[in-house]
Amino acid sequence: METYANRGQSFLLQTQRADGSWPYHAGGAGYPEPTCYALLALPEAEVSARERGLVWMEQRSAVTGAVTLENDPAPHWTTSLALFTFAELAAPEAWCTRCAEFLLSWEGVRVDPDPAIPLDPRLRGWPWTEGAFSWVEPTSYALLALKRAGCGTHSRVAEGERLLLDRICGGGGWNYGNREVLGRSLEPMLDTTAWALLALQGGAGVAAAVAEGLAILERQVTQYPATLTLSLAILAGEVWEQPVEEWVSLLRRRQRIDGSWRGEVHLTALALLAMCAAEGEGNVFRL
Amino acid sequence: MSSASERRFSRREFLKLAATAAGGALLGGGVLRGINQFKQPAAATVILKATSYEQDLYDLLRRGLAHFPVLLRRCAGARVILKPNLVEYHPGRQVNTHPALIAAAVEALRYYGAGEVIVAEGPGHQRDMELLLTYSGLEAALGQVHVPFVDLNLDDIAAVPLTANYTQLGQLYLPKTILNADLVISLPKLKTHKWAGVTLSLKNLFGVAPGVKYGWPKNLLHWRGIDNSIWDIALAVKPAFAIVDGIEGMEGDGPIYGETVQAGVLVMGGNLTAVDATAARVMGIYPEHISHLMGMRRHGGTVEATRIQQLGEPISVVQQDFAVLPYWAPIKRPPPWIHRLFLVG
Numbered sequence: 001m002e003t004y005a006n007r008g009q010s011f012l013l014q015t016q017r018a019d020g021s022w023p024y025h026a027g028g029a030g031y032p033e034p035t036c037y038a039l040l041a042l043p044e045a046e047v048s049a050r051e052r053g054l055v056w057m058e059q060r061s062a063v064t065g066a067v068t069l070e071n072d073p074a075p076h077w078t079t080s081l082a083l084f085t086f087a088e089l090a091a092p093e094a095w096c097t098r099c100a101e102f103l104l105s106w107e108g109v110r111v112d113p114d115p116a117i118p119l120d121p122r123l124r125g126w127p128w129t130e131g132a133f134s135w136v137e138p139t140s141y142a143l144l145a146l147k148r149a150g151c152g153t154h155s156r157v158a159e160g161e162r163l164l165l166d167r168i169c170g171g172g173g174w175n176y177g178n179r180e181v182l183g184r185s186l187e188p189m190l191d192t193t194a195w196a197l198l199a200l201q202g203g204a205g206v207a208a209a210v211a212e213g214l215a216i217l218e219r220q221v222t223q224y225p226a227t228l229t230l231s232l233a234i235l236a237g238e239v240w241e242q243p244v245e246e247w248v249s250l251l252r253r254r255q256r257i258d259g260s261w262r263g264e265v266h267l268t269a270l271a272l273l274a275m276c277a278a279e280g281e282g283n284v285f286r287l
Numbered sequence: 288m289s290s291a292s293e294r295r296f297s298r299r300e301f302l303k304l305a306a307t308a309a310g311g312a313l314l315g316g317g318v319l320r321g322i323n324q325f326k327q328p329a330a331a332t333v334i335l336k337a338t339s340y341e342q343d344l345y346d347l348l349r350r351g352l353a354h355f356p357v358l359l360r361r362c363a364g365a366r367v368i369l370k371p372n373l374v375e376y377h378p379g380r381q382v383n384t385h386p387a388l389i390a391a392a393v394e395a396l397r398y399y400g401a402g403e404v405i406v407a408e409g410p411g412h413q414r415d416m417e418l419l420l421t422y423s424g425l426e427a428a429l430g431q432v433h434v435p436f437v438d439l440n441l442d443d444i445a446a447v448p449l450t451a452n453y454t455q456l457g458q459l460y461l462p463k464t465i466l467n468a469d470l471v472i473s474l475p476k477l478k479t480h481k482w483a484g485v486t487l488s489l490k491n492l493f494g495v496a497p498g499v500k501y502g503w504p505k506n507l508l509h510w511r512g513i514d515n516s517i518w519d520i521a522l523a524v525k526p527a528f529a530i531v532d533g534i535e536g537m538e539g540d541g542p543i544y545g546e547t548v549q550a551g552v553l554v555m556g557g558n559l560t561a562v563d564a565t566a567a568r569v570m571g572i573y574p575e576h577i578s579h580l581m582g583m584r585r586h587g588g589t590v591e592a593t594r595i596q597q598l599g600e601p602i603s604v605v606q607q608d609f610a611v612l613p614y615w616a617p618i619k620r621p622p623p624w625i626h627r628l629f630l631v632g
Binding site (some may be wrong): 023024026028029031033047069071072076077109127128129130131133135137138150167176177181182184187190191224226228229237262264266 | 412414421442443446483502506540546
């Protein structure tokens with residue numbers, strides 16, 4: 001009998017491009033984010049698909065260690081995802097070293113203190129793009145990747161964790177980057193909160209922040225269930241040993257007849273990773 | 288006897304000359320700018336009263352669009368992208384362009400012969416598009432009119448050289464869905480904005496910048512200046528038309544945390560600067576204070592009220608008094624005439 005996992009994996013295999021990469025949607029151009037998640041979600045037995053995908057990712061980061069998009073030399077935010085994937089799939093050490101060295105040298109633009117946007121501007125995290133500020137999500141990606149790649153004791157990691165703790169919204173959880181703007185407390189967002197919870201694994205003094213973040217997920221995920229949010233909440237909840245059964249059931253119901261979640265590669269891969277974690281078969285983001 | 292070149296100016300003469308020169312320069316530059324101001328192209332905008340999302344918006348839009356024969360000619364057989372404003376989902380807050388209006392616009396454009404209509408957006412904050420589409424009601428509304436939705440954040444992208452290059456980025460990455468369109472129509476919400484003063488059809492174009500390149504939020508563009516980014520995006524995308532959803536707008540701490548205003552209008556037109564200037568006036572805001580609108584005068588945008596042919600309802604009939612954050616208070620006051628005519632922009 002075909003399981004949700006078989007069907008999801010079939011969808012991933014069918015959408016892999018000839019060059020080894022994955023698009024966001026079937027027929028689209030290859031991008032690093034769906035490629036990394038698809039690689040993480042495919043079983044070890046899919047040797048050829050994994051190898052071709054890894055080679056494509058390596059080509060994207062071969063020059064400086066920074067992942068770049070086609071015809072765009074600028075460092076891309078998926079460098080962290082590439083490092084995480086290389087480390088998780090035991091890619092050659094040189095690939096990991098190159099990416100890790102780049103990540104450790106990359107930082108968001110620093111800002112002067114501004115009472116309109118209260119935060120600690122000295123803290124360095126990671127930006128989405130070169131020349132931009134440090135935000136919660138790319139910083140979380142970088143922390144996860146560096147920890148997975150064995151760089152967890154680097155001072156940038158500790159600083160990145162402090163940055164996440166500095167950006168917590170008034171009532172807990174994380175918005176995309178700020179906690180307050182012009183006197184207005186920002187509201188937490190579910191996907192960024194889940195990523196920050198994953199990134200804070202092993203961090204010092206994070207217990208209260210984690211408890212608040214988990215409480216936000218528990219209160220809000222079932223209010224507005226959607227594939228990305230459910231998948232990330234399951235992955236974060238499982239890591240922090242929260243009950244996730246209700247979320248799993250909501251996520252499972254969203255799988256389409258073609259095995260995908262919403263026909264999107266990155267969502268399908270994340271949903272498969274979440275289901276796998278919930279079923280005790282291993283949480284890829286557990287450090 | 289001294290030669291002319293050796294002549295010394297008395298202090299009185301020098302001061303007189305200096306004052307004349309300075310005045311001449313001021314007047315000369317000002318007059319030039321003033322003349323430039325008068326060169327703003329004539330533009331037509333239509334204001335329609337619309338009290339509710341329950342009413343027949345399709346019929347209303349068809350009647351409104353009928354005022355724009357050039358658009359309708361371009362529409363025939365065209366691939367049209369409707370770009371609404373979808374930012375975040377907050378129940379009870381009028382953050383997003385209403386699904387009923389978007390669906391009605393799809394149908395109205397089809398009525399006028401559009402070959403293909405696609406609704407497309409790339410939210411700047413919310414990555415979970417399914418959450419946004421589902422709970423805003425847009426997915427259901429689009430399903431009813433059988434129109435596809437494209438997440439511009441995850442679309443295939445291509446670099447476009449910047450002609451004016453205000454951001455100094457040299458090129459901008461844009462979604463191919465936008466680049467392959469025959470017509471891009473901006474469908475913003477009538478809102479105040481804490482960083483830009485107002486967010487209307489031009490600011491709405493920020494959403495075409497793909498997250499896959501610029502992230503969430505599209506912070507690089509903020510660093511390069513909101514005005515600069517708006518100008519560069521507008522010049523690269525060349526939107527053909529705008530329809531502002533002002534049935535319910537947002538005042539105060541927009542674009543997300545403000546309060547709802549029952550403004551009861553739609554504003555539309557083919558000169559987006561004129562549409563936005565008109566919509567700002569509907570909000571009781573002087574567009575002459577909005578720098579991204581004034582800057583668009585360099586590129587054919589029309590702000591001056593006397594250059595805008597106002598069709599449908601007069602502004603005075605529908606005008607409201609939208610609250611703004613305290614530091615935006617000056618945009619509610621008329622600019623000094625000298626400022627308006629010569630010195631702005």
